[in-house]
Amino acid sequence: xxxxxxxxxxxxxxxxxxxxxFIVLWKFAWPVIIKGxxxxxxxxxxxxxxxxNAKEQLDHxxxxxxxxxxxxxxxxxxxxxxxxxxxxxxxxxxxxAAQKEAQKVxxxxxxSIEQARKEAEQNFRNEVSSFALDIASKVVRNRLxxxxxxxKLVNTLLDEIENKN
Amino acid sequence: xxxxxxxxxxxxxxxxxxxxxxKIKETIFHHLGDGYGWEVPFSHHHRIPLPVIVxxxxxxxxxxxxxxxxxxxxxxxxxxxxGGGYNGKxxxxxxxxxxxxxxxxxxxxxxxxLFISMAVVCACVFSVARWYRRNGYKAPRKxxxxxxxxxxxxxxxxxxxxxxxxxxxxxxxxxxxxxFIFVMNLLGLIVIFPGGANLTGNIAVTMVLxxxxxxxxxxxxxxxxxxxxxxxxxxxxLKFPIPIMPIIEVFGMFTKPAALTVRLFANMMGGHMIVIVxxxxxxxxxxxxxxxxxxxxVVSVIFSIFMLLIDVLVSFIQAYVFTMxxxxxxxxxxxxxxxxxxxxxxxxx
Numbered sequence: 001x002x003x004x005x006x007x008x009x010x011x012x013x014x015x016x017x018x019x020x021x022f023i024v025l026w027k028f029a030w031p032v033i034i035k036g037x038x039x040x041x042x043x044x045x046x047x048x049x050x051x052x053n054a055k056e057q058l059d060h061x062x063x064x065x066x067x068x069x070x071x072x073x074x075x076x077x078x079x080x081x082x083x084x085x086x087x088x089x090x091x092x093x094x095x096x097a098a099q100k101e102a103q104k105v106x107x108x109x110x111x112s113i114e115q116a117r118k119e120a121e122q123n124f125r126n127e128v129s130s131f132a133l134d135i136a137s138k139v140v141r142n143r144l145x146x147x148x149x150x151x152k153l154v155n156t157l158l159d160e161i162e163n164k165n
Numbered sequence: 166x167x168x169x170x171x172x173x174x175x176x177x178x179x180x181x182x183x184x185x186x187x188k189i190k191e192t193i194f195h196h197l198g199d200g201y202g203w204e205v206p207f208s209h210h211h212r213i214p215l216p217v218i219v220x221x222x223x224x225x226x227x228x229x230x231x232x233x234x235x236x237x238x239x240x241x242x243x244x245x246x247x248g249g250g251y252n253g254k255x256x257x258x259x260x261x262x263x264x265x266x267x268x269x270x271x272x273x274x275x276x277x278x279l280f281i282s283m284a285v286v287c288a289c290v291f292s293v294a295r296w297y298r299r300n301g302y303k304a305p306r307k308x309x310x311x312x313x314x315x316x317x318x319x320x321x322x323x324x325x326x327x328x329x330x331x332x333x334x335x336x337x338x339x340x341x342x343x344x345f346i347f348v349m350n351l352l353g354l355i356v357i358f359p360g361g362a363n364l365t366g367n368i369a370v371t372m373v374l375x376x377x378x379x380x381x382x383x384x385x386x387x388x389x390x391x392x393x394x395x396x397x398x399x400x401x402x403l404k405f406p407i408p409i410m411p412i413i414e415v416f417g418m419f420t421k422p423a424a425l426t427v428r429l430f431a432n433m434m435g436g437h438m439i440v441i442v443x444x445x446x447x448x449x450x451x452x453x454x455x456x457x458x459x460x461x462x463v464v465s466v467i468f469s470i471f472m473l474l475i476d477v478l479v480s481f482i483q484a485y486v487f488t489m490x491x492x493x494x495x496x497x498x499x500x501x502x503x504x505x506x507x508x509x510x511x512x513x514x
Contacts, residue, residue, distance in 0.1 A: 003197060003434065006369035009269045010199065013276040014373040021283050022341045029294040030337035036297035037317050038333075043302050 131161055189449065193441050197363050197434060200274045201231035201245065201255065206357050210236075213358060215277055219243060220268040222259050231271070243267070275370070278362030282349045290316075290344060319343050319488060327492045331499050335492070338381055342374060343488040350433060350480030354473060365483070366434030368426065375422035375429075378491040383418065386498035393500075394418065421494050425487060432483050436476040443469045 135157045202212030214232035233240040246256045296305045325332040352360040394414040403410045443465045450461040
């Protein structure tokens with residue numbers, strides 16, 4: 001049966017054509033195509049991955065931003081509180097220092113006032129004693145003349161002292 | 166279609182009425198077989214002449230047009246045998262007058278169809294290659310896109326998924342096989358020139374393809390593959406002293422390409438044969454009167470068209486199956502010691 005007996009001529013040509021076809025396509029066509037297909041598949045894979053990452057990052061970005069804002073608020077509040085605390089502390093300190101200074105000044109004033117008062121007292125006493133001596137000397141001098149005159153003299157002297165003061 | 170059939174009826178009716186079934190059988194096998202000229206529609210007398218290249222017993226080459234021997238003439242001592250062992254082949258007579266078959270490398274119908282298929286495959290594949298050279302990773306559209314998607318279908322679906330990291334190494338061979346078979350199958354379904362040659366339904370063609378797969382499988386086979394052939398992991402008494410398993414394995418090496426050969430050949434030849442037989446039915450019923458012939462014609466034509474459409478599907482499936490099995494055979498020979506996987510693929514088969 002002819003159908004089942006391979007013809008030598010056809011085998012020869014088939015082998016030759018297939019070999020030629022294979023070599024030509026292998027050298028010039030398939031590598032380019034396979035590289036293209038594989039490359040594109042990789043490119044698409046990478047693109048999808050990139051898009052997924054981007055979406056994830058975008059979703060996270062919202063959260064992260066919220067987190068940052070909350071953080072910032074918290075820090076702000078903390079700083080305000082700190083500032084408040086420092087303000088009170090500074091005021092407290094200033095007040096303390098001022099009091100101390102005032103105390104010092106007042107003490108010094110007191111001391112000087114006391115001194116002045118003592119000096120004045122001393123002066124006054126000295127003067128009073130000298131006046132008293134004067135008066136006493138004048139009274140003693142006029143005693144002998146007139147009682148009325150003596151009284152009048154004493155009054156006059158007292159008036160003088162009063163006016164002096 | 167009707168016109169075509171009715172024109173064929175005229176010369177056939179004469180032969181049919183002379184010696185009935187014998188002629189029908191001859192016609193069928195004539196259409197399935199090879200020839201030294203290419204039939205043209207509407208004429209049984211004229212053929213497209215093709216070059217005949219033969220080497221006689223003295224070692225001299227003869228080359229002449231097939232039209233010189235087309236109608237039983239003798240040219241240069243060669244003629245086409247009628248009947249006998251060399252029916253329909255170019256034969257010569259040696260010095261003693263005994264008929265002999267010269268070494269025949271003629272460009273027959275099948276060989277020319279082979280060249281045409283080659284050209285079509287080249288045109289298709291190079292259109293895609295040119296696209297990729299020019300456009301980089303951009304996806305092609307229209308015709309080129311269709312071919313590219315077919316390439317991607319076979320490459321991604323069969324080759325890459327089976328061969329994994331070896332895919333790039335064997336893809337050129339396997340893709341060439343797929344497209345060559347696919348184009349040959351489809352061209353065979355076109356009734357008139359440049360199609361109509363029953364190429365993949367010819368055992369010589371499928372045998373060469375299967376031998377190619379056999380060579381690729383065994384030349385690139387790994388050490389593990391050869392160890393599995395000659396010293397498989399079976400109880401020792403199965404391989405020594407009588408090497409039962411190695412014999413079976415070696416036998417299996419050769420049955421694989423044989424199965425490939427016969428599968429493609431039988432499928433494609435069967436498809437062609439059914440269509441021809443359906444058409445021949447018209448001539449078988451022709452002597453029974455106009456009504457019967459008419460009815461048979463309608464039914465035959467409808468069935469022929471149906472079968473041809475199925476053959477389009479079969480063309481693709483057979484090309485796909487051949488490629489897939491070749492891929493699996495190659496991947497089995499590429500196995501490195503992963504036993505489960507080998508077992509799995511073998512179970513699938």
